Amino acid sequence: MNDNSNSPYESFELTFRYEHAYGELLPYFQGLRDGRAVAARCPVCARTWFPPRLSCRVDCIATEFVTLSGAGIVLALTQGPTKLPLTDTQAEMVWGLVRLHGAENSIVARIRPGATTPVPGAEVALVMPDADAPHPAQYAVFTMDQSKQ
């Protein structure tokens, strides 16, 4: 309760606990935990999406999971202060629109800074997580692919 009886405000904190599931996207998130790029491919037209789409938007049938190399190219970049949800991590971070080789869509993901500043067109690769994250989406982190620079 607010000690100041003249204030029109009460200050309180709410806490919720969720048992959160990922449904049919679970293999994608499990892959990220293992540093693998699990994508979805249409069994008819072979179009492939990372992040996965659960149905093919051309053939309108369920897609199948496949694993891509995790290597791709940066299409666009942005940088700014970021607070990672459900953590105390707050830092300057680089975010990129990344298209994996073999995928026809792109993912917005963190780009871990390395010796080289990323630029559009740079080759990047999905990295193995080096710490536990509260949500597996936070394992979608790419680094400059030194073998391609």
Place this chain on the structure above:
Amino acid sequence: MPDAVVLGGSVHPFARYKDGSTPRDWTRRVVAQALADARISLADVDAMVFAMESDHLALQLSPGALLADEAGIIGIPVHRVEAGGASGAAAVRAAYAQVRAGLARCVLVIGVEHAASHLRGRDVAFLYGLSFDADIEGFAGVTAANLYALSMALHMQRYGTNEDDIAAVSVKNHGNAIGNPWAHLPMDISIDDVLRSPVVSTPYKRLDCSPLSDGAAALVIADARWAPATPGRPRVRIAGSGCANDHVRLGDRSEPHRFSAKSKAARAAYEAAGVRDPARSMDVAEVYDAFAGAELQAIEDLLLAAPGQAARELRAGRFSAGGSLPVNLSGGLIGQGGVPGATGIAQVVTLERILSGRYHRQPAGDGDFRWGVADAHGGIGTVCFVHVLERT
């Protein structure tokens, strides 16, 4: 089908309220003002549409029913619509559809949001981060600013748009908000002020970003055959309404540098209105500038400028208050403020007042404003609504 006309409306000023007032208060006040402006009474209203984006922000589920009751609305059809930042615009479309379909003759549209003043900034940012694909992007830490920034970065790569061009939008819109009693952030600033403000997500600086605001708006849309006469005031009709969606994730789109769904919605609205050349026909526009660059993207996707040309035309003054096509005379989201449940409604209130010659800062020029276009979207151009208004 009957014509849908805008009888009147009002806006409860967009701001960050620290005076202890709540959506109940803002709604009651704005409804009374809107009815007075429309020159009707509550007894004339035979349907209501309510817009609010987030129950999590307001700590009130089913807010439409509660706020209708508070406003004295009982015994008529009441429903709520939601489309993210375009929730208010979705409500306008729902009311327009009811009138056109003959389901109602006089619809009260109410939008409200308690978005800004009563939660910690980081909590608001987290909740709004869930506006996109929550599991794949939101929980990863991707924010609205990141997504808009990436889209604009692609626009810059393609067309050579630069940070000065983007900042010029912010300067214009903050300046347009001066003298607007409903505006959250009226400011006289320079391009250098924008460029020197803290980086939010490159290329966007703080002054390129619209604020999150509290506030409310209300509007009366009626069947033209029933609408009471308003002597001395030109009548404004909703001549066309368009809506289209896009893939939620930016990376799933074939053209992430633009808002393709906005173009589809705009084409539908212009066609319904019988407008063949919007760039020549439109006299004024209120567009969804959640971030400054998004105004340039919107101008192009609304077919008001050729792709990649909006920045050049803006710098030449075409979209200024005294230009041939003033854009965001209200200040837009950047200057007037961003209230997801109310913005799309406030845009139509603004256009109706401009077209009927009674806006609080009536634009200069020849004063012959016949056509206006209102544009709002939820997500990042994910669910788009475009309304074309005509003074009859």
